[in-house]
Amino acid sequence: MGAAVAKQVERRKSVSSEKKALCDLNNSCGCGFPGCDYHPIDRKQWMAALNPEKLHVKQIVFPGTHDSATDRIGIPFITRPFAQCQSLSIYGQLVRGARVLDVRVQHDRRVCHGILLTYNVDEVISDLKRFLSETESEIVILEIRTEFGHDDPPEFEKYLVGQLGEYLIHQDDHVFDKTVAELLPKRVICVWKPRKAPPPQAGAPLWNSGHLKDNWIDTDLPSTKFESNLKHLAEQPPVSSRKYFYRVENTVTPQADNPVVCVRPVTGRIHGFARLFISxxxxxxxxxxxxxxxxxxxxEDFVNACAGLTQARIEGKA
Structure with missing residues (x-):
């Protein structure tokens, strides 16, 4: 028992030390960057405000959400705090400015986070289509994957194409060099990542896992995650020459060996340092x-930061 208590004490010291490290870095270096003062007038249509005829896909800094469809997961006040990563619906996130969605499903098409379940993926698609019907020039990346430990939903690729066909931007490396205006009226890049089913092929309506990459590390230590994000990002080619999307997640996640296992207080250790990361x-x-x-x-501030850097790229300032 004494060893376990000592371990927990050390873990808490590590968390505090790493939070302080990020605070100190923020105080010494600041969080300024080209476009940092930009505030979209309407986050629901922030891409449209940047001129679709000038905005190239490779210039966009896409604000995304992690475990996007978890606003109503599990049982309120009981299991939900351990798996809820977003408080807004899919539609609410898109209106706020999110342009990348991360959705995990199981065999019956219900959205899940580990063993906890929420609504059917139909609700995700419905919210997305509602948003698309109310806007004209916003490009959305929808990543749907089969959650670890679960089986792929049967005929799911066919389902996605049937639901989103009119909006789908087909898998094509030339997309990265095109402007938003050149893609319209197509507006959804749908990345389907099955566990066992065959992945989408080149030229298909859906994109495969090779077109959306990241280097996820599972930690609740904020500075460790922050530095890992910088390291792996630096290893990627510049967006000007890359033919895949690369994601950095400004999140940390609860760990079983730490007494704090609810998502919000844990991810709060890094949540406020997105602007510092960009700087x-x-x-x-x-x-x-x-x-x-x-x-x-x-x-809103997270979206402002991504939109601001995007604007700076269009203007040749970044």
Whole structure:
């Protein structure tokens, strides 16, 4: 028992030390970067405001959400705090400015996070289509994967194409060099990542896992995650030459050996440092690699930061 208590004490010290490290870095270096003062007038249509005829896909810094469809997962006040990563619906996230969605499903098409379940993926598609019907020039990346430990939903690729066909931007490496206006009226890049079923093939309506990459590390230590994100981002080619999307997630996740296992207080250790991360990308010389930045519990300031850097790229300032 004494050894377990000592371990927990050390874990809490590590968390506190790493939070302080990020605070100190923020205080010493600041969080300024090209476009940091930009505030979209309407986050629901922030891409449209940047001029679709000038905005190239490779210039966009996409604000994304991690475990997007978990706003109503599990049982309120009982299991939900252990798996809820977003408080807004899919539609609410898109209206706030999110443009990358991370959705996990099991064999019966219900959305899940580990063993906890929520609504059918139909609700995700319905919210997305509602948003698309109310806007004209917003590009959305929808990643749907079979959750670890679960089986693929039967004929799911056919289902997605049937539901989103009119909006789908087909898998094509030339997309990265095109402007948003050149893609319209197609507006959804749907990445389907099955566990056992064959992946989408080149030229298909859906994109495969090779077109959306990341280097996830499972930790609740904020500075460890922050530095890992910078390291792996720096290893990627610049967005100007890359033919895949690369995601960095400004999140940390609860660990079983730590007494704090609810998502919100744990991810809060890094949540406020998204602007610091962008500024450090410039300091480390890897800002030209940044493309998708995702978060738990997305807020307006996070979207402003991504939209601001996107605007700076259009203007040749970043």
């Amino acid at each position: 450090q990308c410039f300091a480390k010389g890897c800002a030209d690699r940044l493309q998708i930045l995702s978060t738990d519990f997305i807020d």
